[in-house]
Amino acid sequence: MCPVKALIASRRNRKPFVTNILSSGPTPKRFAPLGPLRGTIRVPGDKSISHRSLMFGALAVGETKVSGLLEGHDVIATADALRAMGATIDRTGEGEWSIHGVGVGGLLQPKQALDMGNSGTSTRLLMGLIASHGITASFVGDASLSARPMGRVIEPLSQMGASFTSSPGGTLPLMMTGSLPAVPITYRLPVASAQVKSAVLLAGLNTPGITTVIEPVPTRDHSERMLKGFGAELTVVEVDEERHISIHGDAELSPQTITVPGDPSSAAFFIVAALITEGSDLLIENVGLNATRAGLITVLQQMGGDIELVNQREVGGEPVADLRVKHSRLTGIEVDPAIAPSMIDEFPVLFVAASLAKGRTTTSGLDELRVKESDRLAAMAAALKASGAIVEELEDGLIIEGSDGTPLRGTKDEAIITHLDHRIAMSMAVAGLASKSGVEVDDTRPIATSFPTFEELLRKASS
Missing domain, CATH: 3.65.10.10 (Enolpyruvate transferase domain)
Structure with a gap:
């Protein structure tokens, strides 16, 4: 039985969620460089x-x-x-x-x-x-x-x-x-x-x-x-x-x-992965671009990211486009806190992009990240530091000194603590693609809460 069908069958039988995801024990994994991301992918629905x-x-x-x-x-x-x-x-x-x-x-x-x-x-x-x-x-x-x-x-x-x-x-x-x-x-x-x-x-x-x-x-x-x-x-x-x-x-x-458009929060991981991986040229189809959700694209473009909106259209009252993303040399910026609500879930992977940019990226007004699936400010600060990035944690944001494209060191004998947070796990998986030795996350099981095909699409884009 395929994973999705198994999931649906188990939920219909009313088995506790903890049994479905957590009973088998943690599934650590090391994410290492895979080469350029190319071709065409489509992320799951919003x-x-x-x-x-x-x-x-x-x-x-x-x-x-x-x-x-x-x-x-x-x-x-x-x-x-x-x-x-x-x-x-x-x-x-x-x-x-x-x-x-x-x-x-x-x-x-x-x-x-x-x-x-x-x-x-x-x-x-x-x-x-x-x-x-x-x-x-x-x-x-x-x-x-x-x-x-x-x-x-x-x-x-x-x-x-x-x-x-x-x-x-x-x-x-x-x-x-x-x-x-x-x-x-x-x-x-x-x-x-x-x-x-x-x-x-x-x-x-x-x-x-x-x-x-x-x-x-x-x-x-x-x-x-x-x-x-x-x-x-x-x-x-x-x-x-x-x-x-x-x-x-x-x-x-x-x-x-x-008709549910592709989730921009899921697309975010592949957008950043393509921007920071040399030689990448990736088309991400059918991404929802609701103005209240598209802040990450605006910020990455301000940093110099090559993101082209192709075939812009409207589906079911929601703006949609295909995104062509190419490897880019990013530059650190001061992110306007007013844009935070339109990209609140995407800040963890933005922090990864900032760690590879040239110069300093400053974020503020992110108190909301303290009360997500984990304290995402503290979790990402610790994770990036463990991978070799230079990060200062503030009460309401992070200051990140970028490496100017030099790959992060990666983790050695320790795994990144994800706190059962799917976005921390996927963000640090992306960081592993632009590291020297790879980044190990302590548990990949929570990824299934929002993006069960994440690893499959990652392999497809890099094959």
């Missing part, structure tokens, strides 16, 4: 859009069809949870899924705890959905997810009437009871977070009246685009340079046919 396709399809009445769905552990966790609350979700082919929804307000009480595995997106957005339903649900997750704070979602959803019993520090395991009817609120985001914004908007779907989120700094807007596509009454207006996003409750969603 994770953010995949999650939302399943969720919105589960709230529509009728059949939603999705192609190009990312079939990683995180998205499968979302599918499992929605099945547990009454939606019918079936895989009909490679990346092809059918969702028969229950309608807004139609979610059922799950009979057992919802196992979110490693997926913070699944957890926070599903908490939003449940907040305006009269049901109780328990959320559990793996060790990494259980250490991540949920207070930023709990606060606004509590204002809407939901009640929570969490572990100390506002973490999982967590039990919540939704409110029916919930109370519409106007909520100003204290930090830029698409997940918190989306959770409040999803709660507003089944809440009488108008629920509004005020966003001082723009974040990825897939929820807004897709909710409109499904028929929700949603408006976005600019007031004093802030976005006011309002959703009308008691919504009725209509089923859709969705």
Whole structure:
């Protein structure tokens, strides 16, 4: 059985996520130079859009069809949870899924705890959905997810009437009871977070009246685009340079046919790998280029990266293009903190690019990276230092002195500690391609949460 089919079969049998990924013990691996990256590849579907396709399809009445769905552990966790609350979700082919929804307000009480595995997106957005339903649900997750704070979602959803019993520090395991009817609120985001914004908007779907989120700094807007596509009454207006996003409750969603574009966060690893590997000329097809997600390309181009957007088009309301990336001599820059929300998940691999650039790269305003799957600032600072890079860790960013293209030393007798964080593992795998002796990561299993074909595509691009 292929890995994806095995994963889906195991999840349908409701085996704990920890068993699926972590029971076999760590799988360390050394990533060494493979030569130029050439040819054409296509990365898996966008994770953010995949999650939302399943969720919105589960709230529509009728059949939603999705192609190009990312079939990683995180998205499968979302599918499992929605099945547990009454939606019918079936895989009909490679990346092809059918969702028969229950309608807004139609979610059922799950009979057992919802196992979110490693997926913070699944957890926070599903908490939003449940907040305006009269049901109780328990959320559990793996060790990494259980250490991540949920207070930023709990606060606004509590204002809407939901009640929570969490572990100390506002973490999982967590039990919540939704409110029916919930109370519409106007909520100003204290930090830029698409997940918190989306959770409040999803709660507003089944809440009488108008629920509004005020966003001082723009974040990825897939929820807004897709909710409109499904028929929700949603408006976005600019007031004093802030976005006011309002959703009308008691919504009725209509089923859709969705084509998921390639995930720019997954493409990021191959973009950087091609830029820092001499002789590379790689075409990455069908990459989503939503303006709220494309910050990495802007920054890498500012650093001198040769990235050409080919065949620009729109698919399902989302801008898409093919990216032709060639090896480039990068130059360090001071990254504008205002761009951080549009590339927050891509900073770990940007740090790798900066370590090979000429001169200094300075980043700031990255407090959000402290509360991801790991403390990504501390984890990447330690990992790059162990590989021979010169890095200074700040409270809200890193300062990296680049090697001007000289390969990193690599690791010797020690493995990079990834903290079960898929993006740390893949970023340091990319660093290994531009090292003298290779970089060993302590565990590659978490990569399957977002990019199960990562190593396969790496071999294809370098063969």
